[in-house]
Amino acid sequence: MKAYWPFKVVQSYFWMMEHVIETSALTKRFGSLTAIDEISMHVRQGEIYGFLGLNGAGKTTLIRALLGMIKPSQGTIKLFGHQVKQASRIWNDIGYMVETPASYPNLTVVENLQVYHTLRGLKEPRAIDQIVDTLELTAYRSVQAKYLSLGNNQRLGLAKALLHHPRLLILDEPINGLDPAGIVKIREYLGKLAKEEGATIFLSSHILSEIAKLATRIGIVHQGRLIHEINTEDLPQLVHKTLYIDTLDNDRAYEVLVKQGLKVSKAKAGPLICKDKRGLDQPELLSEDLFKAGLAVRSFHIVQEDLESFFLRMIQPLPHTNQA
Amino acid sequence: MNTAWHALKAEVLKNKHSPIHGITLVAFALAPIFGGIIMFLMQSRGMDGLSGALRSKSEVLAIAADWPSYLSILTQAVGVGGILIFGFITSWLFGREFSDGTVKDLIALPVSRANILNAKFIYATTWCVALVICNLLIGLLIGFILGLSGWEWSFFARELNHYFLTTFLIILLNTPVAYFALWGKGYLSPLGLVTIMLVLSQILGALGVGQYFPWAVPGLYSGSGGTAYRSHLNYMSYALLFLTSIAGYFGSIRYWSKTDLEK
Numbered sequence: 001m002k003a004y005w006p007f008k009v010v011q012s013y014f015w016m017m018e019h020v021i022e023t024s025a026l027t028k029r030f031g032s033l034t035a036i037d038e039i040s041m042h043v044r045q046g047e048i049y050g051f052l053g054l055n056g057a058g059k060t061t062l063i064r065a066l067l068g069m070i071k072p073s074q075g076t077i078k079l080f081g082h083q084v085k086q087a088s089r090i091w092n093d094i095g096y097m098v099e100t101p102a103s104y105p106n107l108t109v110v111e112n113l114q115v116y117h118t119l120r121g122l123k124e125p126r127a128i129d130q131i132v133d134t135l136e137l138t139a140y141r142s143v144q145a146k147y148l149s150l151g152n153n154q155r156l157g158l159a160k161a162l163l164h165h166p167r168l169l170i171l172d173e174p175i176n177g178l179d180p181a182g183i184v185k186i187r188e189y190l191g192k193l194a195k196e197e198g199a200t201i202f203l204s205s206h207i208l209s210e211i212a213k214l215a216t217r218i219g220i221v222h223q224g225r226l227i228h229e230i231n232t233e234d235l236p237q238l239v240h241k242t243l244y245i246d247t248l249d250n251d252r253a254y255e256v257l258v259k260q261g262l263k264v265s266k267a268k269a270g271p272l273i274c275k276d277k278r279g280l281d282q283p284e285l286l287s288e289d290l291f292k293a294g295l296a297v298r299s300f301h302i303v304q305e306d307l308e309s310f311f312l313r314m315i316q317p318l319p320h321t322n323q324a
Numbered sequence: 325m326n327t328a329w330h331a332l333k334a335e336v337l338k339n340k341h342s343p344i345h346g347i348t349l350v351a352f353a354l355a356p357i358f359g360g361i362i363m364f365l366m367q368s369r370g371m372d373g374l375s376g377a378l379r380s381k382s383e384v385l386a387i388a389a390d391w392p393s394y395l396s397i398l399t400q401a402v403g404v405g406g407i408l409i410f411g412f413i414t415s416w417l418f419g420r421e422f423s424d425g426t427v428k429d430l431i432a433l434p435v436s437r438a439n440i441l442n443a444k445f446i447y448a449t450t451w452c453v454a455l456v457i458c459n460l461l462i463g464l465l466i467g468f469i470l471g472l473s474g475w476e477w478s479f480f481a482r483e484l485n486h487y488f489l490t491t492f493l494i495i496l497l498n499t500p501v502a503y504f505a506l507w508g509k510g511y512l513s514p515l516g517l518v519t520i521m522l523v524l525s526q527i528l529g530a531l532g533v534g535q536y537f538p539w540a541v542p543g544l545y546s547g548s549g550g551t552a553y554r555s556h557l558n559y560m561s562y563a564l565l566f567l568t569s570i571a572g573y574f575g576s577i578r579y580w581s582k583t584d585l586e587k
Contacts, residue, residue: 030586067432070584087327087436096432102425106341118334119433121326144341160429257329 019081020168022067022202026075028061035061038075038225043202043217046193050232051204052311053251057202058224060099063172066202068098079168096164096175101157105146108158109137112145116160123316133161134189148270150177158186162193169193171203175210186215208307222315240305240313241280246271246298247290256293258285271299327435331443339447344416352409352455353462355401355456360399360466363389367470390474391467395483396547398463399490402456403546406494407539408524410452411518414501417444418576419511427509428585437581445573449495459485460484486546493542496565497521499572506580529553538565 011059021043028036036058041285043049053059062069066077077084080093103112113128130140135155140148148156154177162168169190175183191214205211211218212232220228230238245264249252250272257264263276279286283300290297305313341346366389417517419429419439430440504514524541534540535556541564544553 026404064585069428069431070586071582086431087434087439091432091434094432098428100425102429104338104426105424106343107338111340113335115334115337116429118337119430119435120328121330121434 014300018044020047020079021049021202022076022078022081023062023066025079026062027073028058028065028070028075034120034224036065036221038203039221039224039226040075040152041219041226041229043200045195045200046198047217048190048201048203050211050218050283051202051221052206052211052218053221054206054315057206057221058219059206060172061224062221063170063202063204063260066170066309067094069098084192093167094170095106095161095164095168096170096172097161098159098172100176101153102159103145103156103160104146104154106144108142108144109148109159110141112156113159113163116163120164122164127163127165130198131163135159152210153180155182156315164203165197167199169199169201169203171201173205174203175205175207183210185278190214208311211319212307220311220314226312233286235310235314236304239307239310240275242303242305243274243276243286244271244281244299244301244303245274245286245290246294246300248298249295251294253290258290260286260289262286328439329444329581331435331439332446335443335447339417341345342416344413345451348409348451348455349415349458349579351412352459356398356407356463357467359394359397359401359463360470363394363467363470367472367499387500389472391471391472391476392474392479392483394463394467394472395480395487398459398479399487399546400548402459402487402544403490403548404493406452406456407497407522407542408518409455410448410494410498411501411514411521413451414448414498414517415505415511415514417448418502419508419514420504422505422509423511431585437504438577441502441580445498452495452498456487458568460487471557490542490546493545493565495575496569497538497542497572499569499576501572503572503576503579506576506583536560536564538568541565558587 005185019042021041024040026036029033039058039062041049051059051062057306061070066084070087082088082089082090086307104115107115109132110128113131117128134140135158137152137155137159141153144309145153145156154174158171158174161171162225174190175186187210190201190203194201194216201214202214203211208218212235215232217231218227218228218232218235220230245253245257250266254264254266254272257272257274257279262274262279262281265273267273275278275285280302283302287297366387386518408479421430431437501514501517503515505511507513524536525537525543528534528537529540529544534544534553535558541557541561543559544561547554
């Protein structure tokens with residue numbers, strides 16, 4: 001066994017390093033209100049983790065706890081394998097934006113960035129120009145923050161978060177206030193950051209469709225609890241699909257399909273509804289069966305549950321929870 | 325040390341276009357200007373140049389149209405007006421981060437929370453000192469333009485000593501104001517504190533126990549109630565003021581370092 005211990009140390013070091021964010025039973029109570037309740041999560045390096053929940057679900061509280069703005073009531077937080085501490089150099093590896101970004105209203109865009117450039121003790125003099133250009137704020141560089149539009153103010157908030165090329169980005173509702181073109185731009189930029197620079201991105205949102213376009217993994221938080229974690233690539237398999245079959249004689253079609261062992265339901269009027277996995281996976285076989293039975297098919301289409309419905313279904317209380 | 329320096333540099337940057345400079349400069353400059361007007365009125369007609377409460381007060385303080393009286397007015401203006409103006413500056417510097425919502429961007433940084441506060445204290449102190457120097461220069465300019473009589477270097481040096489010691493005593497009272505800005509998460513609470521303390525210092529001064537009330541001490545020291553009151557101050561008066569200041573400083577650091585930033 002002794003021969004292996006250096007290997008184990010190295011292995012555990014890399015395991016620790018791989019997990020950029022680790023929380024264990026993280027809980028925060030404000031009086032009688034439990035804002036986050038025993039959240040244990042791991043975010044790996046290079047991952048884009050989408051933290052999804054309704055307003056008041058606990059997203060911002062978790063982000064504030066990660067950033068050391070609030071002390072957990074219980075549980076632990078580790079960033080890059082280290083406990084969160086004030087004034088650590090590790091904060092220069094982390095960029096963040098919490099809720100609505102705020103700026104010094106009388107300072108220009110560049111002056112606002114100079115404040116954080118100075119506070120972080122950055123040496124790179126071109127860092128400000130680069131991030132201003134990247135976030136398309138060049139035309140506003142000399143405009144006082146109080147005159148910026150909501151979208152440009154959001155860009156300035158992102159610029160502050162990205163100024164120092166952080167290895168971990170923690171963003172709370174980063175696309176709020178951005179126009180559609182701005183949303184696409186930011187999405188592409190964040191995607192590039194994770195893919196090309198290996199940055200880890202933790203972002204919260206209450207819009208699943210937006211998170212789904214960017215995140216590699218999604219955590220769903222509801223009433224302070226992390227209730228589901230989903231790999232985004234698994235999302236198509238998880239959303240419900242329904243096959244609608246409309247023939248010239250739906251009553252006969254129903255009998256044919258039930259005889260095939262398919263679970264089909266029929267309404268008084270309208271098409272037949274099939275949620276059977278076999279039917280959804282191979283609709284062409286159903287079509288063939290109906291054809292063989294001499295039934296002319298009028299329409300045959302699969303409708304996928306939209307992401308909003310999926311999200312609402314995910315946060316429904318489980319049946320056993322109701323009974324309890 | 326490096327991060328402390330970064331915090332101070334950032335504090336200077338933050339206040340680059342701050343309206344507080346202009347507002348406090350103008351508000352504070354009213355004192356030497358107003359004192360100059362009194363001197364001007366008395367120069368031509370003596371006490372008859374004044375009327376109402378101004379005349380009564382001038383008679384009590386035995387003011388004449390000369391340098392000793394004018395320099396004494398400047399010191400008294402610092403003693404009373406300083407509490408308000410310095411309190412205003414401190415409330416702004418410490419409270420604005422909450423009101424502007426920028427406080428959340430000062431937490432997850434390589435700079436400690438204590439250094440952020442220290443930078444603010446240094447900036448507030450520097451600005452307060454700059455204001456009193458400015459006022460002194462304005463006063464000297466007005467005095468020389470009016471051609472006031474009775475200039476003596478020895479008296480000037482003594483009055484300068486009072487002037488800056490009064491300033492120092494008021495600056496010490498910035499720390500509890502800062503604590504209230506942090507505790508109240510904005511500038512309303514500290515401004516409320518300053519107002520209440522000013523009123524209380526007047527009441528307690530009138531009751532004859534002002535020497536034991538930290539906010540009344542600078543005013544008494546400046547001679548605003550008459551130079552005789554300066555002798556009422558004792559070791560306990562200064563000790564209480566220092567203790568208030570120390571409690572304000574450490575209370576601010578501790579509160580700011582430990583508190584949750586929920587908003």
